Amino acid sequence: MTQYVYMFSEGNRDQKDLLGGKGANLAEMVNMGLPVPPGFTISTDACREYLKTGEVPAQVRVQVTRCLRGVEDQIGRRVGSKDEPLLLSVRSGAKFSMPGMMETVLNVGLNDQTVQALTRFSGDERFAWDSYRRLIQMFGKTVLDIDSDLFSDALDARKELVGAQSDIDLGVLDLQRIVEEYKQIVERESGAPFPQDPREQLDQAIEAVFKSWNTERARIYRRRERIPDDLGTAVNVQAMVFGNLGEGSGTGVCFTRDPASGHSGVYGDYLPNAQGEDVVAGIRNTLALADLERLDPTSYRQLRQAMRRLETHYRDLCDIEFTIERGHLWMLQTRVGKRTAAAAFRVATQLVDEQLITMDEALERVTGDQLNQLLFPQFDKDAERDLLAVGMGASPGAAVGEVVFDNATAIARTEAGADVILVRRETSPEDLPGMVVAAGVLTARGGKTSHAAVVARGMGMCAVVGADELAVDVPKQEIRVGERVINAGDVIAIDGKTGEVFLGDVSVVDSPVMTYIAEGMDAAMEQVGQDEEVRELVEAVDRLLTHADNRRRLRVRTNADTGEDAQRARARGAEGIGLCRTEHQFLGERRVFIERVILAKDDADRQAAFDELLPLQRADFVELLTVMDGLPTTIRLIDPPLHEFLPNITDLSVKVALAEERGESGPEVDRDREVLEAVRATHEQNPMLGLRGVRLGLKFPGLFALQIRAIAEAVVELRGKGLDPQPEIMVPLVGSVRELELVREEAEAILAEVGKDAGVTLDLPIGCMIELPRAAMTAHRIVRSADFFSFGTNDLTQTTWGFSRDDVETEFFTDYYNNGVLTISPFETLDQFGVGSLVDAGVQRGRSVKPELKTGVCGEHGGDPESIHFFHDHALDYVSCSPFRVPVARLEAGRAAVMEGKSGPGASA
Numbered sequence: 001m002t003q004y005v006y007m008f009s010e011g012n013r014d015q016k017d018l019l020g021g022k023g024a025n026l027a028e029m030v031n032m033g034l035p036v037p038p039g040f041t042i043s044t045d046a047c048r049e050y051l052k053t054g055e056v057p058a059q060v061r062v063q064v065t066r067c068l069r070g071v072e073d074q075i076g077r078r079v080g081s082k083d084e085p086l087l088l089s090v091r092s093g094a095k096f097s098m099p100g101m102m103e104t105v106l107n108v109g110l111n112d113q114t115v116q117a118l119t120r121f122s123g124d125e126r127f128a129w130d131s132y133r134r135l136i137q138m139f140g141k142t143v144l145d146i147d148s149d150l151f152s153d154a155l156d157a158r159k160e161l162v163g164a165q166s167d168i169d170l171g172v173l174d175l176q177r178i179v180e181e182y183k184q185i186v187e188r189e190s191g192a193p194f195p196q197d198p199r200e201q202l203d204q205a206i207e208a209v210f211k212s213w214n215t216e217r218a219r220i221y222r223r224r225e226r227i228p229d230d231l232g233t234a235v236n237v238q239a240m241v242f243g244n245l246g247e248g249s250g251t252g253v254c255f256t257r258d259p260a261s262g263h264s265g266v267y268g269d270y271l272p273n274a275q276g277e278d279v280v281a282g283i284r285n286t287l288a289l290a291d292l293e294r295l296d297p298t299s300y301r302q303l304r305q306a307m308r309r310l311e312t313h314y315r316d317l318c319d320i321e322f323t324i325e326r327g328h329l330w331m332l333q334t335r336v337g338k339r340t341a342a343a344a345f346r347v348a349t350q351l352v353d354e355q356l357i358t359m360d361e362a363l364e365r366v367t368g369d370q371l372n373q374l375l376f377p378q379f380d381k382d383a384e385r386d387l388l389a390v391g392m393g394a395s396p397g398a399a400v401g402e403v404v405f406d407n408a409t410a411i412a413r414t415e416a417g418a419d420v421i422l423v424r425r426e427t428s429p430e431d432l433p434g435m436v437v438a439a440g441v442l443t444a445r446g447g448k449t450s451h452a453a454v455v456a457r458g459m460g461m462c463a464v465v466g467a468d469e470l471a472v473d474v475p476k477q478e479i480r481v482g483e484r485v486i487n488a489g490d491v492i493a494i495d496g497k498t499g500e501v502f503l504g505d506v507s508v509v510d511s512p513v514m515t516y517i518a519e520g521m522d523a524a525m526e527q528v529g530q531d532e533e534v535r536e537l538v539e540a541v542d543r544l545l546t547h548a549d550n551r552r553r554l555r556v557r558t559n560a561d562t563g564e565d566a567q568r569a570r571a572r573g574a575e576g577i578g579l580c581r582t583e584h585q586f587l588g589e590r591r592v593f594i595e596r597v598i599l600a601k602d603d604a605d606r607q608a609a610f611d612e613l614l615p616l617q618r619a620d621f622v623e624l625l626t627v628m629d630g631l632p633t634t635i636r637l638i639d640p641p642l643h644e645f646l647p648n649i650t651d652l653s654v655k656v657a658l659a660e661e662r663g664e665s666g667p668e669v670d671r672d673r674e675v676l677e678a679v680r681a682t683h684e685q686n687p688m689l690g691l692r693g694v695r696l697g698l699k700f701p702g703l704f705a706l707q708i709r710a711i712a713e714a715v716v717e718l719r720g721k722g723l724d725p726q727p728e729i730m731v732p733l734v735g736s737v738r739e740l741e742l743v744r745e746e747a748e749a750i751l752a753e754v755g756k757d758a759g760v761t762l763d764l765p766i767g768c769m770i771e772l773p774r775a776a777m778t779a780h781r782i783v784r785s786a787d788f789f790s791f792g793t794n795d796l797t798q799t800t801w802g803f804s805r806d807d808v809e810t811e812f813f814t815d816y817y818n819n820g821v822l823t824i825s826p827f828e829t830l831d832q833f834g835v836g837s838l839v840d841a842g843v844q845r846g847r848s849v850k851p852e853l854k855t856g857v858c859g860e861h862g863g864d865p866e867s868i869h870f871f872h873d874h875a876l877d878y879v880s881c882s883p884f885r886v887p888v889a890r891l892e893a894g895r896a897a898v899m900e901g902k903s904g905p906g907a908s909a
């Protein structure tokens, strides 16, 4: 019989696949001897079965009985007991944390009888009836799918009737009435009475949690966080402990270090006399954790000890949920905490300094995406700013945008090109679609651990929470701050680090980490001044990046076409150019030369155009090779389809037609006519699969020759000046070894000739791009003529999938994400199974003939973290990416080296 249900004591933290993150960590805490309310976990296997068949496997019920009895024995109370009832919480818990995205049902086990018993047992009648009310409400919404407004409306109506300000002001009689009303709502809406049998409640709640794996917000969240849709969630069933049994009770969330800055200390929120959901929902503003020391010194001391033990055990920042029930501390959850990018870097180096982890492990704890976030600009402290309010900086960044109050407007305005700030009183998981598109989120209520804060931190988006000077009136679509009124559509700026909220736009400056990357440590330190926290951050980035550089095997080059780009990339640590796209040098004013090449009537005419181009090309290469002195510089011969250099066929047809209609004549009209004829003659239905790359070079003799000569002459000129230019000549879109042979013969002749004239030897490497499946599969033949390979994974993705790289992402990829064909665009993250296999085949086959063959990647994937790990694991020599991505690639290449073999599955099934 498959085991689907596990007592906490049967698991451990390494079983996240089976027990989910929450279940695995609860098991671990039990093993550590920490005070965890007893319980059990129903595995993700059971959920996957449920998702497949629509039914909870029959064995689950039987196994739940075994574990439920185990819990009853441990705690000495029974579910449904009329004396001392045991109540249960039923919570989701997937492998990867999805805060607030799935469902929870608390107080399972209450009914008309046990509510009386709970009154006696707790000595608090109000508490018992309030718990019962909460159960029916959560059960109704989550299990029975009843519109939750029906319950909150009934509650509000009752409050109004008795003149209660908040829930707390409702008395026992009021709550009993509400329970009656709630039961009526359930019966009316679901067609059956609220189930009185505790076991029935439990079984239905378990199924509802499984079902909530596929709520819309859960799916959106998974797509964004790249969590596979087929994992399923586990369900944790646990004895309830109560934080709402009066002032000696409470509930809280804490971190072993500050998840925003990384500072070690006492961070967290505490709510006396409350249930756990109240903290995360951000409904009531919380106390700081430090206040607990005053309220309950014993529990505080125990909690601090548990925090230290957990951090030592997990050797990382942990976040913890706890409840104090009448002076008894209970640990409800722990996990390695989500953190901001800055905290990730700082915590990693702090843990190294405390000798809890090694530098290699520290490198595993930070990501290229996090480094990228640290490069974002920040608000200029010296700019003029109109401060509206100060809340809590919950997730750093500087966001400026129009105020919007709901998901629909957030989505509509961003689609129209606007940046928006989603403003809410507090956020709930329903706000996720708006948060995904917003530049930032601002709430008036809630603490650093509120839903808004946790989700924003996870997504790396800017968030300010708990700005309680703001009166957010969603129905009126306005925010009032004292006398001032801010309407939907007004621009505000929020600082996710300081918590400041400004009216209007605020200008931004480079982040100090960016200054460090681009200009070095001294410049960064000058910018940082006395700010210790930022200083520590820049130093942490420096240490980890340096360690990555020492550990990585992959070299990092850049894709740059101009001296300026090359300069920028070199400053960021690029070790060469992996791709100079020379076609960019033929646009603008120089386009006419290509026109002349195409229109040429004979070879002499065409040669004349080349002769004019030669000095210009030489100057381009002199500039580039000067900046890249001593470093390999791959110059790709001209690649794109001809039409990119010619006027648009429709525009030109109209122009010629108009001229003819008006009876105009003269050299300009003649020329237009001539060009139009050429445009028509060269027009292609599928230009990306047409006359481009090496085909162009073979069709127009002299075109590649011009470029090769310009490179050769640039080398001679620079060597004459004592420099050390290292160009590599690269041929695009090769599919057959013969194509490359033809170009190589031509190139070698030119190099020999220029070399002879100058009295030097010019044996520059000549290689090719591997960007067609045929090239990858015949790499062992092509390599005979190639000194190196560079994988053009953009075209290789296009031609492997048969996806037009210019069209498909907007055409139908959204459908493909929704139905699970893709989890992310294969143009962004390498499709490892398909395109990756071709890259691997190309490398293997090439090296089967030339074991030392140098191989690199110059498609967009060269700057993508997940893809970089693949390239490391498959023994490529370098990646090449845009100048801005160079630091990210350096870091990820280092991480790939210390995490060898642990890369994920890539973009598609």
Ligand code: PEP
Residues within 6 Å of the ligand: 579, 581, 639, 771, 791, 792, 793, 794, 795, 796, 858, 859, 860
């Ligand atoms: C590629 O195809 O991956 C490549 C780098 O070339 P381009 O993007 O210029 O086609």
Ligand code: MG
Residues within 6 Å of the ligand: 771, 792, 794, 795
């Ligand atoms: Mg290409």
